[in-house]
Amino acid sequence: MTRGRIRAKLQRSHLYSFSCLHPSNTEAERPNSVQGSRIVHCNQPHLHQKKPLKYCSNFISTTKYNVVTFLPKAIFEQFRRVANLYFLLAAALSLTAISPFSAVSMIAPLAFVVGLSMAKEALEDSRRFVQDMKVNRRKTSVHKGNGLFGYRPWHKIRVGDVLKVEKDQFFPADLLLLSSNYEDGICYVETMNLDGETNLKVKRCLEATLPLEDDEAFKDFAGIIRCEDPNPSLYTFVGNLEYDRQAFSLDPGQILLRDSKLRNTAYVYGVVIFTGHDSKVMQNATESPSKRSTIEKKMDYIIYVLFTLLVVISLISSIGFAVKTKYQVPDWWYLKPQNTDSLFNPGKPALSGFYHLITALILYGYLIPISLYVSIEVVKVLQATFINQDIHMYDEETGNPAQARTSNLNEELGQVDTILSDKTGTLTCNQMDFLKCSIAGTAYGVRSSEVELAAAKQMAIEEEVDLSSFPMHRDNQQSSRKNVGRVSEIELETVISYSNGTGQKPVIKGFSFDDGRLMNGNWLKEHNTDVHLLFFRILAICQTAIPEPNQETASFTYEAESPDEGAFLVAAREFGFEFCKRTQSSVFIRERYPNSKQPVEREYKLLNLLEFTSKRKRMSVIVQDEEGQILLLCKGADSIIFDRLSKNGRMYEAATTKHLTEYGEAGLRTLALAYRKLEESEYATWNNEFQKAKTCIGADREAMLERVAETMERELILVGATAVEDKLQKGVPQCIDKLAQAGLKIWVLTGDKMETAINIGFACSLLRQGMKQICIITTNSDTLAKDGKEAVKENILNQLTNASQMIKLEKDPHAAFALIIDGKTLTHALEDDMKHQFLGLAVDCASVICCRVSPKQKAMVTRLVKEGTGKTTLAIGDGANDVGMIQEADIGVGISGVEGMQAVMASDFSIAQFRFLERLLVVHGHWCYKRIAQMVCYFFYKNIAFGLTLFYFEAFAAFSGQSVYDDWYMLLFNVLLTSLPVISLGVFEQDVSSEVCLQFPALYQQGPRNLFFDWYRILGWMGNGLYSSLIIFFLNIIIFYDQAFRAGGQTADMAAVGTTMFTCIIWAVNCQIALTMSHFTWIQHLLVWGSIVTWYLFLLLYGMISPLISGNAYKLLVEALGPAPIYWAATLLVTIACNLPYFVHISFQRCFNPMDHHVIQEIKYYKRDVEDQHMWTRESSKARHDTKIGFTARVEAKIRQLRGRLQKKHSSSVAS
């Protein structure tokens, strides 16, 4: 409750983008004005044991229940289900005389159902508990007084404690950094678990606390921190440290957050500020909601419908009863009407009627299948086991199988409409490979990117298919043959170049470049050697990474801010320019030339660093080499660089542009490299200005710095361009392609920069050349900031409406749009007045990419999509930053990769790699959806068919509440006699095999379009139930009306009629399920036919036990029914008559209006797929939802382009 109040205080406007390299020392002098009221006495945790300074402990708990609350809470959860509540009431009433049944037959099934569900809850919660305990018991080093540190478990850490955290450990709470092993008090932090970014962030302590550098120093350390209250904003912190009678302002740069990890730093000291649930990461965690699938929600409506029906027929019964009791019963002397009790009082028919209403409600309770929930539960657990056991979703590398963590969403997997995906770690491995480059107008690098390879392969197939499928080509065989030739040429070329690349060299992480012209120093033989030299130097120098010597390979690995930078450095190393050391002022490069054996170590004095921001889209360094030459080295987005080229720097512009376009098409991330030579004097004047800007204080400092930097980065000379392949996770483009073909929309929500996000979009085929990109960004927020929020919002609104207009006016049906929006804009776009425009636009776009979004925003976007479109959403992610969205979405999928477990813990399903999502959705989702849908429909059918016969009988029994069946029959109907076949339907049914599901992704659309659980189908099944009930009841009644039913002359009594009727029901519903199934393994056969056999066995055994228990059913089968031909004749007649309409319906439907899976079943049945493989491949390639994104769409675009080129070549050759 307190947490909620705190969250209400959260001010979103405080969010601003986090830039780790901003020097913060300059502004650290003046204390902040602090709004919050939290006071932390550093190194004096004992002061925090009493109120009001007592804060929550560092103990965390994510469980739903504890030992005490489990029973009441879990029971409460169970009886929140309407049906369960009804059955509880019925069970309670069954103890009184009102109930038509014995108490045991009401209470036993309920206890079973509720007990089973609760056991499942307990198991799931205990797993969470174990996980929590593991975290709480981790140990960390705490100052115990007198400068001594000792280990203590996490949950015993208190606010004010001084901690010493060592390398590669997680921070146990939110800490204020006091000092580190580095002299300047910096440390490197990996925030993977918070925001999903894998690059390291630098935190720097206050200068005042620098002297606290060893254990001893904390003997007398004391200070007071006044800071904000706990809040979920990861990127803000406001507070002051009072130390040494001075106040210092604190900012996020000094705060180490729980769940981030210390890297590259031996140790740090820190003071605990926020513990346990107060910490930012826990504040960010949203309550884990209990999710229910669409089918289950709809099932509630059906239950309501049935309830209404139940109430209506109960009312009819009780009114009928009251009327009969009032007007007729007084004359029925055989009932002794003068001898009354409250349940039966002809004198007070209204009261008796009321009591009877309750009796009737219980009696007709069979309309509402009590076993439905428990059957569904059982089915889902079994389905989940199949998901867990699927060997095709087992990842050999990490050793993780897929896991259904909550089983109640299986069928929802088959109805997903939108996938919201995290990027880092989900789509990509966050690893860049240097693949190609263009230097001085020459393209290097012969290996092909994944996109190119796939394009070639696909094209070969398509051509073949085209030839065989279009007869008109036959007239023109010559040309088509030529085509084939050409295609195979293209294919060969790429395949060869690819195979050349792989076999020969050991794989270097981040480097897939292959071209003999540059490797091993061969670049010296090229023209323009000096340009090549510059190119490599820019790669090696223009960066912000930290080298780390690697003992094994005797070379360096790099901790870079972004993975591309790492790839550049690795490339530079491989080219012979090894970055080996960085000091505060210099960069050292070991340059190796083939003519000299020893590498030369050169020092470059780092004069200035103009860092990369998403707005500038470039970074530059100004260095002085050993000869004293001052150089500005710049790398950046091509458009930005090309704008700033000098006149004589444009020598290679045309060639480079061409190469850049090619790289872009191949799905590579490109950067252009340029340099500029500076005169000493020119630099000096500029540097003055720059320093001035740097030291100035105030809001416009950033803008000033930028402006000054701008004046330097001009008159550049183009050197070349690089192309880096962002290594996607295995199979991601193919998976996205298949998912797109299955008609799913994919949104990418990432914490990354816009450029990175766009590049990834290209790499995984969400974006492609020729797609119209709509970027919604906040323009010039600095200048507009004063005009207030309104202006910004209006601006965004304008952008949104313009874009929508553009899409509306677009005439080309093949045109595809992509929406790209950044986090800052998103904060506005997600506000209530604008979100619908935003959503409207986003839905019209083929792909949507949101960049720089915070975990909270991810959750908000997810909620918007979920609630705005009303369709099923699936969120997939791997890090703690995805937890919000995973919990918010209808289905949350966690990647159980190598990173943290938060996402997995919060998820409903976990898979080891993104590519398994295809199988999870297209195979398991499809199956589970159909299974559950059919199962639920059938369930209602069978209970209506059974329940209504009870009602009809009432009309013949003066509405007295007498049932025609024995209590035991009714008890066993749901529990034993009809439950196993329906479970086998729910567990084993397959309309088509898994291979077919994968080959025909279009089949998946049956789920999102909800073909198997729409109201027509549900009502159809209910109608079928109604029909069956009528047939079963009236045929039996008429046949057994008043005649002798066997040659012995006896007439049928109630037991005989009831038993015959019940036999008919058992036969009819079990034959019905056999007709519904399309996949019979021995299990289905056993369960369906076994159920019927069980009924006869039961009847036999029941008839053999003491007549005190079996009553009138004693020896019924053996003596009366078995020998009577009319019993068997009636069973046969009624069974056939019940199933006839359904049989006619499905025969008719299959013959004249077949659904896709029908046709495919037939193809498989006649093995036409083997005979006519052409047709099979052609159909499976056609079986896709019309999509504008994905690999295939992209490959098609590529093919169109290649064809155009071939056409041109062809025509030109003809012309000549």
Next chain:
Amino acid sequence: MASKGATSSGGAKDGTSDSSSSSKKNSKKPKYSRFTQQELPACKPILTPGWVITTFIVVGIIFIPIGFASLFASEWVVEIVDRYDEDCVPRNYTYNQLAYIQSSETNKTCTKRLIVPKQMKSPVYIYYQLDNFYQNHRRYVKSRSDKQLRSRASEGDTSSCKPEAVGGNNYPIVPCGLIAWSLFNDTYGFSVKNKALEVSKKNIAWKSDQEHKFGSDVYPKNFQSGGLIGGAKLNASIPLSEQEDLIVWMRTAALPTFRKLYGKIETDLEANDEITVVIQNNYNIYSFGGKKRLVLSTTSWIGGKNDFLGVAYLTVGGLCLFFAISFIFLYVIMPRPLGDPSYLSWNRGQVN
């Protein structure tokens, strides 16, 4: 309650130094079996036109002969039904039937003549049929004690028999309950050509009832001794297992119109024989407007006269043949090659 979903810290995977990780990894690998991979061999029947037509024809071919057989069996049964509740009330009581039946003074004997339409082979079963008598009323059905009926030891077990559980002096009534209390008490005597016909009351109840449900040591006690007399009285010297009329009556009927076996005549009745029936019209059905019928009937293998079963079989069989023909017709008019890919939705979409 704020139970939070995200756990802290990704610790579960921190065992990088775990040397046995490879073996641990493999242990998580699902084991392959055709069952777990859902690849069990299965038969996947599909409804080809051949199957559809065959099914319909087979059902038709089976049903129609059964239908005819039942109809013939039913035809063969000879049945005489005679309603006597009104005829057996003297004229002067026509408007006061209730007084007539409730009075102990009135003469309840009544004679009726029946003509045998066709030869009736023995055994000829005698039934009484009651209309509008709700033997299936819950209050009525519940009002019995199987324990008491079965053994003398449980004589006092009458809790379920209300409101006819104990007599005036609080002694248990045997047999207790409304069902036994309202036992039918009309009697019939038959004679053909002034020669009395033997009515056998043996084996009219179910054998198992006689042997196991009604005790041979249980004798009627305190029965019909209260203020209100319901129906028949029982001979207190005959054990319940021998009281077959009671046993038949205690098997409650499913519907408010029912027949119960009264006895059987073990001699053949010739066509056009006139049977004289002497009825003791004791049972009160007049107060609730019921009817009483006397039924004489032979049986066949399907039991009594039951045209409906045959008709229903013929109807369903006929329908199936009709469907078979219509489907053949439809397949000829609108043939669809099975597994024709042009019927796939994406192909159909393109055509349109």
